[in-house]
Amino acid sequence: xxxxxxxxxxxxxxxxxxxxxIGIFSILLTYAQDSIHEFGLDFLGSEVWEADxxxxxxxxxxxxxxxxxxxxxxxxAMVIATPLAMGIAIFLTEIAHKRLIKPVSIAIExxxxxxxxxxxxxxxxxxxxxxxxxxxxxxxxxLTAGIVLAIMIIPFMAAITRDSMNTVPDVLKExxxxxxxxxxxxxxxxxxxxAKGGIIGSIILALGRALGETMAVAFLxxxxxxxxxxxxxxxxxxxxxxxxxxAEAQGLEMSSMxxxxxxxxxxxxxxxxxxxxxxxxxxxx
Amino acid sequence: MNRLLLNKVxxxxxxxSAVVGISFLFWILATLTYKGISALxxxxxxxxxxxxxxRNLLVGQFTMALIASAIAVPIGMxxxxxxxxxxNQSRLASVIRNLSDVMMxxxxxxxxxxxxxxxxxxxGSYNGFAGIIAxxxxxxxxxxxxxxxxxxxxxxxxxxxxxxxxGSKHKIILQIVIKAAKVGITTGVLLSFARIIGETAPLLFxxxxxxxxxxxxxxxxxxxxxxxxxxxxxxDEASRxxxxxxxxxLTAIVLVINLTGRYxxxxxx
Numbered sequence: 001x002x003x004x005x006x007x008x009x010x011x012x013x014x015x016x017x018x019x020x021x022i023g024i025f026s027i028l029l030t031y032a033q034d035s036i037h038e039f040g041l042d043f044l045g046s047e048v049w050e051a052d053x054x055x056x057x058x059x060x061x062x063x064x065x066x067x068x069x070x071x072x073x074x075x076x077a078m079v080i081a082t083p084l085a086m087g088i089a090i091f092l093t094e095i096a097h098k099r100l101i102k103p104v105s106i107a108i109e110x111x112x113x114x115x116x117x118x119x120x121x122x123x124x125x126x127x128x129x130x131x132x133x134x135x136x137x138x139x140x141x142x143l144t145a146g147i148v149l150a151i152m153i154i155p156f157m158a159a160i161t162r163d164s165m166n167t168v169p170d171v172l173k174e175x176x177x178x179x180x181x182x183x184x185x186x187x188x189x190x191x192x193x194x195a196k197g198g199i200i201g202s203i204i205l206a207l208g209r210a211l212g213e214t215m216a217v218a219f220l221x222x223x224x225x226x227x228x229x230x231x232x233x234x235x236x237x238x239x240x241x242x243x244x245x246x247a248e249a250q251g252l253e254m255s256s257m258x259x260x261x262x263x264x265x266x267x268x269x270x271x272x273x274x275x276x277x278x279x280x281x282x283x284x285x
Numbered sequence: 286m287n288r289l290l291l292n293k294v295x296x297x298x299x300x301x302s303a304v305v306g307i308s309f310l311f312w313i314l315a316t317l318t319y320k321g322i323s324a325l326x327x328x329x330x331x332x333x334x335x336x337x338x339x340r341n342l343l344v345g346q347f348t349m350a351l352i353a354s355a356i357a358v359p360i361g362m363x364x365x366x367x368x369x370x371x372x373n374q375s376r377l378a379s380v381i382r383n384l385s386d387v388m389m390x391x392x393x394x395x396x397x398x399x400x401x402x403x404x405x406x407x408x409g410s411y412n413g414f415a416g417i418i419a420x421x422x423x424x425x426x427x428x429x430x431x432x433x434x435x436x437x438x439x440x441x442x443x444x445x446x447x448x449x450x451x452g453s454k455h456k457i458i459l460q461i462v463i464k465a466a467k468v469g470i471t472t473g474v475l476l477s478f479a480r481i482i483g484e485t486a487p488l489l490f491x492x493x494x495x496x497x498x499x500x501x502x503x504x505x506x507x508x509x510x511x512x513x514x515x516x517x518x519x520x521d522e523a524s525r526x527x528x529x530x531x532x533x534x535l536t537a538i539v540l541v542i543n544l545t546g547r548y549x550x551x552x553x554x
Binding site: 002003006007009010011012013014015016017018020021023024027028031083084085086087088090091092094095096104106107108109110111113114115116117118119120121122124126151154155158182183184185187205208209211212213214215218219239242243246247257258261264265268269272273276277 | 288289291292295296298299300301302303305306307309310312313316317359360361363364366367368370371372378380381383384385386387388390391392393394395396397398399401402403422425426429453454455456458459479480483484485486489490493510513514517528529532535536539540543544547
């Protein structure tokens with residue numbers, strides 16, 4: 001009797017995440033309906049974001065700027081984070097002395113544990129001025145957001161890459177060493193090919209994270225509705241626009257916000273799924 | 286280039302990457318400690334936000350995170366138990382497992398938007414319950430995956446021993462399997478608690494914020510993280526100081542919980 005109840009409740013709990021995901025998708029789609037009807041796919045190509053002067057419920061809204069801002073800040077973050085994360089993973093698996101592995105791993109994992117709002121605060125008051133004096137611009141902007149975003153995703157990328165590099169059998173590496181290969185050659189020709197799936201998976205997962213990151217970017221990207229002409233220019237991104245303007249929006253503007261949220265949700269869903277199913281495999285232990 | 290030289294260059298670059306990563310950690314922590322401690326007074330903990338303190342914010346943030354955990358931990362654990370003990374690794378189980386993994390990486394701001402549509406807009410006001418629901422949604426998939434992975438580590442023989450003693454399935458799960466995986470699951474719970482207590486984006490337009498002390502979950506609810514976001518953008522020095530103090534306290538809480546969780550699993554070995 002109790003056993004059946006226990007089993008049924010377990011099953012109900014397990015299906016809950018399925019229903020939440022369906023729920024998120026259908027709610028976003030429903031509320032975005034007005035905007036989708038009004039602007040269709042042209043929404044993605046239009047730079048105008050203006051409420052009507054006479055009627056706040058109406059206006060013309062296009063998602064081009066936040067979409068481009070999201071993509072550019074993510075690309076900058078990926079370009080910086082990928083080599084550094086690979087370096088850290090290589091250091092942890094192939095170079096570090098046994099005694100160093102644990103403390104360095106913990107330090108990198110703590111970096112991942114720091115809340116994103118802290119990255120934002122620190123970035124705004126301590127990092128933005130450095131970017132400004134080195135690269136010019138106003139301090140806040142694409143580049144600052146991209147660099148801080150990179151620091152935030154490095155630990156995540158490094159951890160998964162390290163784990164997949166650790167799965168490389170020692171025998172394989174030892175045979176390469178026996179042939180006279182240098183450490184780098186072993187990493188390049190034995191470790192990397194063997195751990196390829198995990199490495200690419202970690203890069204794509206980190207990409208998904210960077211796309212949806214809100215608070216740090218909200219502090220650092222400048223939150224201006226403009227297309228950046230330089231890498232140091234301020235602009236905005238989908239999560240930042242949502243964070244700052246969602247609550248005050250009305251009517252068609254609100255619906256356009258839901259449209260943006262829907263785009264972000266679907267894109268991250270697709271990216272994460274590709275990473276999980278294609279590259280990381282279904283790790284059923 | 287000489288292959289030995291190339292080897293050396295790559296190894297040095299890799300080591301440097303680790304140095305860069307660790308330097309950022311210490312840079313951020315040093316800044317926080319320096320700015321935070323100088324802005325921190327005893328009155329910071331005894332006053333509410335309206336009087337320039339963070340008492341109500343701490344209570345509010347913990348209240349929401351604790352209630353969210355009280356909901357998410359049982360649901361996530363039951364789901365993990367179903368996946369590992371009841372599903373027979375069916376197709377449905379692998380679909381659910383994958384969806385829950387995807388949900389774990391869903392942008393937190395989108396979860397905020399979703400909860401706003403369901404639990405804020407219909408009532409016409411921000412409320413603490415909505416904040417709790419948003420945090421719960423963030424936490425469930427983390428608990429599912431922890432439970433799932435930790436139960437997988439429990440040896441089959443323990444379950445078989447239970448069956449041989451004539452225990453019913455749910456008794457075996459509750460009294461043997463869960464006990465064996467207790468430490469791992471507790472660590473997972475602590476790590477996910479550390480994660481949600483530092484969340485801002487899902488709270489921005491669900492619980493929003495409150496300057497005053499309140500325990501009324503049907504109205505705007507005080508949040509430490511949302512306050513940090515607001516305070517940091519105010520132009521006056523006092524607000525910024527308070528934002529640093531709050532950031533320091535938040536980070537200390539998050540890191541202490543995180544390290545406690547890690548320490549527990551390490552002791553087990």
